[in-house]
Amino acid sequence: MTLRPAEEARASLEAAAPGTLSTAEPRHLEEPRGRWRAASGLLARPRSTAEVAALVRTCARERVGIVPLGGGTGLVGGQVAEGCLILSFERMTAIREISRTEDLLICEAGAILSDVQAAAEAEGRLFPLSLASKGSARIGGLLAANAGGVNVLRWGNMRDLAVGVEAVLPDGTVLGGPGRLRKDNAGYDIRHLLIGAEGTLGIVTAASLRLVPPPASVATAWIAVPSPEAALKLLGIARDRAGEGVSAFELISGVGLGFLAEHLPDLRQPLAPAPDWSVLIELGLPSAAEDALAGIYEAAAEAGLAGEAVLAASEAQRAALWDVRESIPLGNRAVGALASHDISVPLGMVPEMIAEGVRRLEGRGVRLNAFGHLGDGNLHYNLFPARGRARGDYDAEALTGIVHGLVRELGGSIAAEHGVGRLKAAELAATGDPGKLAAMRAVKAALDPAGIMNPGAVLPRRAEPPGRGRPA
Amino acid sequence: MTLRPAEEARASLEAAAPGTLSTAEPRHLEEPRGRWRAASGLLARPRSTAEVAALVRTCARERVGIVPLGGGTGLVGGQVAEGCLILSFERMTAIREISRTEDLLICEAGAILSDVQAAAEAEGRLFPLSLASKGSARIGGLLAANAGGVNVLRWGNMRDLAVGVEAVLPDGTVLGGPGRLRKDNAGYDIRHLLIGAEGTLGIVTAASLRLVPPPASVATAWIAVPSPEAALKLLGIARDRAGEGVSAFELISGVGLGFLAEHLPDLRQPLAPAPDWSVLIELGLPSAAEDALAGIYEAAAEAGLAGEAVLAASEAQRAALWDVRESIPLGNRAVGALASHDISVPLGMVPEMIAEGVRRLEGRGVRLNAFGHLGDGNLHYNLFPARGRARGDYDAEALTGIVHGLVRELGGSIAAEHGVGRLKAAELAATGDPGKLAAMRAVKAALDPAGIMNPGAVLPRRAEPPGRGRPA
Structure with missing residues (x-):
């Protein structure tokens, strides 16, 4: 239509x-x-x-x-x-309620993430989802995209933090309250269908979000590692010793740190010279997180999995380490990516995703900055021109073909945390699981028969039947 | 049709x-x-x-x-x-793979829960979902029902533990692998649509399940409390002090303990005489869980929120406490419930759900055994005849009407963790959120147009159009 x-x-x-x-x-x-x-x-x-x-x-x-x-x-x-x-949603920003008893915050879809975080903090609670754009990203958009970020390893994606949603369906029906129940098996989970659907099945207008008790003791370190494989083993040691207390585990490439050194020279980097690979690890425990982190580091160093390291000794140092991590996209932007990929693979395949990717890209004259949420198997796998070469020299589509081809071979996803949007709709339609795509199309047609909801996002617009013009 | x-x-x-x-x-x-x-x-x-x-x-x-x-x-x-x-699914019980690196277990839908738990344990990991029927419940059924149990407070429902599912859709299409990705935003989350749909939208054939590092230090206590309200406050103290280390928080009614004393006299009860209200609390921490639990108890006792208590001093004692909790349904069965209700309300409303329910049931000559997963706002709210009276003396439907009416007033769910099945399909259709029901019907018609999937469960069978017989 x-x-x-x-x-x-x-x-x-x-x-x-x-x-x-x-x-x-x-x-x-x-x-x-x-x-x-x-x-x-x-x-x-x-x-x-x-x-x-x-x-x-x-x-x-x-x-x-x-x-x-x-x-x-x-x-x-x-x-x-x-x-x-x-x-x-810029006028619908109210935080309707915060309940410490229920560890719940109810807000409208236009509430800005950092405001939600601050409101939770004022009640002695933590809203654990966080990402670089927290100062402008709004809850409704974060839900539509099922946003991820740096703490997914421990507390999950946006989806996992949404206890309930209120939404408007494509025919104008209002769904839900939003509910505030931790357990509710009364029928299909329409909430999870709307979350991550990028506004193509309905529009979230408000949500009940889960808060968590903030860990009493937090420790953060930047640790040089010999390889992505070593980083993965280090994660294993950390999980064995601190359990789910590992709240973030980010892989950092020396390529990205090099971009920062070049384009943001005032940003103080934790280790000099910048290691080829390092990890940013954070623990949150009821007590003695620094001791636990020191123990993890020692065990890793003994096993040859860790080199130099900086353990944050104050809240300011902790913030400074995170600032370096969150500045990486700025460095990328300054250099100018040929092709950016938001991919995930099974956790155990991350080292292969990097090593084999480098092999397949050899001779193409590109620099790979692979960084991100190692603990979730989610990398931002971005390609940049070699020094002195221009973007016009490259076939970006062919590069993406190589990267996404490898992702598919490894059983991964080409849309890990940023969603599909318009950028990947055609590729998803061409290469996604046919059973899943058929189910998606059936659901879309059932809930939005006229196709008015964010047309062209996630699923490509259907071709118009021939000979059919615009209705008068 | x-x-x-x-x-x-x-x-x-x-x-x-x-x-x-x-x-x-x-x-x-x-x-x-x-x-x-x-x-x-x-x-x-x-x-x-x-x-x-x-x-x-x-x-x-x-x-x-x-x-x-x-x-x-x-x-x-x-x-x-x-x-x-x-x-x-009794012939599809294989555990296909366990990965400690990925904290993942992949099994067929017929695998029995206790076998999955044991396989995880053999790898030094925990599959945290647990419930009384673990020796016979199968993973496929647990997913279909989005089962809950005693550890939802910390690790979530079955839905939250399913990283991916493989399923057969109503037209015979096979969906998925099952995937093993922690982050995947490539399209609608069909997984969450199938989980909890009780086999009415498709059939799960295999799943990738999340494993967690088992907490190194576990402490369990049975604590008498003056009231459900005090229990809720005690939970707040526990969460403030142990964060997400609170892995179970069960409310126990003296009525249920009385049933056990009468019908399972050999079961040794933790406190004598049985308190009107008690809680079973379990902490799982990287270290010193017993100290943390003792501290929580002292703080609660000082605030008048806790009476006598038993802290398990050994694994055997811990198992014995859980055995009492898990025997409560046996006691209930021995007495014979008039009406059982699997309800949830917003956590803060639990005390009112009990107090106001007692008021509304006054004069009906029933005994209320309200017990269960207080930490999730989920109670089994079961009514029994007064001593010496027969079940035939009661109008069970009217009693359910009173209980479910109150649940709705408090913004709760009449199907918290057991699902809708055939028992509650008509009531859900009559009293559920009309917007959600319309969306459910649209999704059902889209994915299962012939209505072959578990007909009559969750959504009542559509009335046949008049004059339409069975196809020849």
């Missing part, structure tokens, strides 16, 4: 939710990597779930596509489409 | 998967509470996912209903239906 441009339905949308419409500004029309940009757009900024529902109902009736917009930090183009109503 | 009796398709089923069919034995036709019993049935015991797929494909073509059967321990009648093909 062909969709109509949102502008054509402006009058009915204004009648449905008066005072919510305006013309989109440039910030509503683009995304961080600059690959997608809409020329113009009609913006809706609803103030309540009821207004969201009224707008969605109208779009369903008028056959207008909807792109939900959170903080706009997504990296796969899920937030940009031409001709759709851009439904921004 | 009308379904045909499985027996009519026997020849095609035999051709599709030779050597898998037989006549069902009584154990395949009944369920533990004796409310549902099929008169007869055609049994299939496939040996592989390919055979499951062949059988399902044939059932789809022949319009034969399928009831998947695990250990048969379900409590809501999800495993019993007349005229369907009973698809038992």
Whole structure:
């Protein structure tokens, strides 16, 4: 079914939710990597779930596509489409409730991650999901993308932290409360269908989020390791000794540290010279985390798995180590990636993913910066031109073909934590599990028969049947 | 659409998967509470996912209903239906792989929970889901029901422990591998749609399960508390001091302990006389769990939240405490419940659920045994006749109406961890969130248009359109 441009339905949308419409500004029309940009757009900024529902109902009736917009930090183009109503949550930022008894925070979809974290902290609790864009990413977008970040190893993805969601379905029906139950087996888990669906099956308007008691004792270290394989073994030692107290375990490539040294020379790096490989490890325990971390380091060093290390001796040093980790994307941006890949493989395959990838890319004249959430088997596997060579010298698509081909051979995912969006929709359709794709298409057609919800994201737009024009 | 009796398709089923069919034995036709019993049935015991797929494909073509059967321990009648093909997983029990590096165990759907636990233990790891029927419950059934149990507080439901599933969809398509990725955002989470759907959207044939490092130090105590409210406050103290190290927190009613004293007099109870309310708490920490538990107890006692207590001093004592907890259902069965309810409410509402329930049931001459997973807001809220009165004297439906009515007022669930099955399908359809029900029906119709998958479970069978007979 062909969709109509949102502008054509402006009058009915204004009648449905008066005072919510305006013309989109440039910030509503683009995304961080600059690959997608809409020329113009009609913006809706609803103030309540009821207004969201009224707008969605109208779009369903008028056959207008909807792109939900959170903080706009997504990296796969899920937030940009031409001709759709851009439904921004910037006015729905309330934190409705925090319960320490229930370890629960209920907020609207537009709440910014760092505000949620701060609200939890004020109650002596931790909202454990964290990522570099926390100052602008909004809860609704994080849920739509099932965001990950640096603490997934311990506390899970956004999906695992959402006790319940309130959402508007493609026909305008409001779903849920959001619920606050830890156990509820009354029917299908529609919540998990909406989370990670990138706004293509409905729009999350509020959520109940799980809080956790903050570990009383935290220790953080930056440790040089001889190889990714050694890093994986070090993780095993850490898990054996500290159990689930290992809350982050990030692999850092010397290539990325080199980019930082070149482009952010004022950023103080923990080890000099920058090791080819290092890990950033954090423990959170009820007590004596530093002792536990020292013990892990000694055992690893004895086994030849660890070289030089810096153990943070203060909260400021801890923050400084994380600052280096979180600056890596800035270094990447300064150099300019040829092709970025957000991949996961079974944990045990991570060393092979790096070693075999390097072999297959040999002779292509690229630099690989593979870094990220080793504990989750999730790497950002980004390729850069050799020094002195220009991006135009390379066939980026062929490079992605090599990387994604290897990922598939190893049983991995080409969309680990950033989602599919528009960037990977065609590739997913071409190479995904056919059974899963068929189920996805059936679910999409059942819940959104007119295809108004974030059209073209996750699943490519269906081809129009020939001879069918736009309805008058 | 009308379904045909499985027996009519026997020849095609035999051709599709030779050597898998037989006549069902009584154990395949009944369920533990004796409310549902099929008169007869055609049994299939496939040996592989390919055979499951062949059988399902044939059932789809022949319009034969399928009831998947695990250990048969379900409590809501999800495993019993007349005229369907009973698809038992008793021949698909292989544990395909255990990876300590990946903290992962891959097994077929017929693997028995206690075998999975033992296999994990042999590798120095813990599969943390546990419940009283672990010696017969099978992984496929546990996934279908999204089973809970005593460690959900810390490690989550079955859903949270399933990294990936392999499944056969209603048209016979095989989905997945099962995957072993901790992070995978490549499309909709069909896994979570199948888990908890009680076999109505597809049949799980294998799963990758998350293992955890076993806590090095475990401490368990049985503590008398003055009230459910005090128990909740005690939980708060425990979480403040031991963080997520609180791995179980069970509320025990003196009524249930009285049943045990009467009907299992040889079972040694931890405290005498049995307190009106007590909790069974377990901590699992990297070290010094007993000290931590002693500290929690002292703080609680000082605040008037704890009375007498027994701290397990050995593994045998720990097992003995758990044995008392897990015997409570035996005591209940010996007395004979009028009405059992598997409910959850927001954690903070648990004391009100008990106090207000007692008020509303006053004058009905019933005894309430409310016990279970306080840490999850999940209670088994079971009603028994007063001493000397017969079950026939009571209107069980009216009693359930009172209990479930209160649950709904408090924003709770009438199907917390046992599922909906056939027992609660009509009530869910009548009282559930209309938006969620509409989405459920749309998903069911999309994935299982002929309605062959566990017909009548979760969603009631659709009424036949008038004038439409069985296809010739």
